[in-house]
Amino acid sequence: MLPGSVIHLKELLLDRPAPQTIITLSECELWTITPANFAILVEQHPEINRIFSQQLAAELEQVSSQLVFEQERQTALRPYLVPKVRQGIVGSSRYATRLRNDIKKSTHDRQPVLIFGEPGLGKDNIAALIHFGSGDRKQPLIKVNCDTLQANGAELFGRVGGKPGLLEWLGQGTLMLNNVQDLPKTLEPKLLHLLETGDYTPISREGESEPAVRHSDARIILTSERALPEIDRPNRIGHPIKVPPVRVAKADIAAQVTYYISLYCRSRGIPQPKVAPEAIRRLQGYDFPGNLGELESLVKRAIDQSNGAEVLTEEVFWAAGSKARRFRVNLLNVYPQLRQFLRSPWWVDRINYGFTLGFFALVVAVLIFGPQTRDANVALNFFWAWWWMLILVAFPFVGRVWCAVCPFMIYGELMQTISLKLFPRKLLPWNRQVADRVGGWFLFGLFALILLWEELWNLENTAYLSACLLLLITAGAIIFSVLFERRFWCRYLCPIGGMNGMFAKLAMIELRAQQGICSATCTTYQCYKGGPQKGEGMETGGCPVYSHPAQLEDNRDCVLCMTCLKACPHRSVELNLRPPGIELWTTHTATYAEVCLMFLLLGAAFLHRLPEALTMLNQNLEQFLQPVATHAALSVLALALPGAIALLGHRLTRWFNPNIKACDFKQLAYGYLPLVLGANLAHYLRWDSPKLGKLFPSPWQRLGIAQWDCRSPSPIPP
Secondary structure (H helix, E strand, C coil): CCCCCCCCHHHHHHCCCCCCCCCCCCCCCCCCCCHHHHHHHHHHCCHHHHHHHHHHHHHHHHHHHHHHHHHHHHHHHHHHECCCCCCCCCCCCHHHHHHHHHHHHHCCCCCCEEEECCCCCCHHHHHHHHHHCCCCCCCCEEEEEHHHCCCCCHHHHCECCCCCCHHHHHCCCEEEEECHHHCCHHHHHHHHHHHHHCEECCECCCCCCCCCCEECCCEEEEEECCCCCCCCCCCCCCEEEECCCHHHCHHHHHHHHHHHHHHHHHHHCCCCCEECHHHHHHHHCCCCCCHHHHHHHHHHHHHHHCCCCCEECHHHCCCCCCHHHCCCEEHHHHCHHHHHHHCCCHHHHHHHHHHHHHHHHHHHHHHHHCCCCCCCCHHHHHHHHHHHHHHHHHHHHHCCHHHHHCHHHHHHHHHHHHHHHHCCCCCECCCHHHHHHHHHHHHHHHHHHHHHHHHHCCHHHCHHHHHHHHHHHHHHHHHHHHHECCCHHHHHHCHHHHHHHHHHHHCCEEEEECHHHHHHHCCCCHHHHCECCECCECCECCCCCCCCHHHCCCHHHCCCCCHHHHHCCCCCEEEEECCCCHHHHCCCCCCHHHHHHHHHHHHHHHHHCHHHHHHHHCCCHHHHHCCHHHHHHHHHHHHHHHHHHHHHHHHHHHHHCCCCCCCCHHHHHHHHHHHHHHHHHHHHHHHHHHHHHHHCHHHHHHCCCCEECCCCCCEECC
């Protein structure tokens, strides 16, 4: 106040208490007068009342003008006004914590803010949190949708000699430009200038003089559905805030569901139901493309259709299903006994070390030391007539389950354990890039050599050679198990494993995990890395082929050992019944090495019929197979023929139909996979089915036990 100012004159004249206390911040001389003495002065000097009346009139005029301005301001801002915050940031994940910290940091100053993220994340609500959490909370907050703005920006900046713009009406309030990515291109330079300097120029008509530049005291908050590099610069945006989508912050879904239930039930005056854990897991398994908006509407619909139930089960969240997970039935939920068995020591440790280990050794011993002909050696007959046929029949039903009980890798793991005890060391890690690039071609070459060996040396009718084949594969598993950690041989190099992984794509079962549960509740990744017991999760060494069940998209990468099922403490792992081969047109990754292996196996069906084919052409042509070089050349030709025919057909189709869009042969070639499986199965059914009955008669005949002819009740002498 200036010297000579009168304080509390109105209160003295009207005999009212003062509404405020005066505190001096510097040295001053203050003259005071009591109410009684002041009343005497008023009687002696009537001009005091006149001066007071003049002051009241001036104040009234000022208040009236302010009231008119405020009424006009409220009328202009009312369509855009944001009255309050709808909700806070719900959740305790690192994403929610980081978002809260970013919001709190942006409330400490008035620098421009850019909030960007996918639709449905409540970015306008975050802008309200920033405004009402700052010192400007008593100022208005308005929201302007950028897609409705005029191209010249008159709504924002006003016109010369016309209506003021929103920036002028707003004063020191906050302007929220919603969906700034839809801002008209003509307004972008003006917006950038406003962000950098705070200045703007009202719109003028043609022929009018250039209007004066005005300064805005409003704070600017921008929301966008994507990042805007042209705006997000230090001289323009002080606080860029990225809002995470629901699919990456699924740990917060349980808290968000509870929050939406409380809001909705409180607004309707009904009791709040609880949510079943299975329902939360189902919601966490959904990606929510609509984000929080979709989750909120899903919760409301679930409450409405639950008919006052005390617990919301997964059935009422019927819309929460991912397209990639359609047509799936989790067998572990349908058959709890199956889940119990697969988590028990019987699968697969007791089977492998109690039976497979010794049985394989017995088979190899019989092949080496027993009779060398197929009609007399039970092991040879079992391997070629029974094992190949049964494993091919099993692929469409149980996929790669043979790899879980494979004797080659059992001996590999056993020798790995023994070698680590004898020579403690750190096993070599996997070079995944090199293995992915080279492994498929290695097992393709190894399989080609096995097929040539089988054809040229009559492997299926020679016992000791068949034993050598089994021992060579076992030796490869042992060598690479001693050198590398886990099952490197199984994942990349085993020829039988490569075939199993390829045919497993046709299986009607798959092992997967719910990504939402894994990302929301798992922090240890014990199914992948291994670790001690946690909750219902057992102690394991981790996935032997380094596959995380939540990231599996191809049956080729899972050996169904169920280690992940045993290790998971969150019941995330699923064994699903699905349409056979569905991943061939959805999620699998095509590789040229696998395509070549597929046509190699189709060529094997031609190779197995090579002598028969030559005989059909000419009785004397079979003599060409006598020289080893000629036989080998014809064998290679037979193996390569199906792939060459398929590739030639693809090229001719493209040539004769130029209007057909270019299609990658690598992708289309997998259409032959059922044919490859059928061709190999047909070979063993037609060629070896007459020999299936010799599995038991062969050893009985060696022991002098009579055989029984199904057409006669009398025993036939051996």
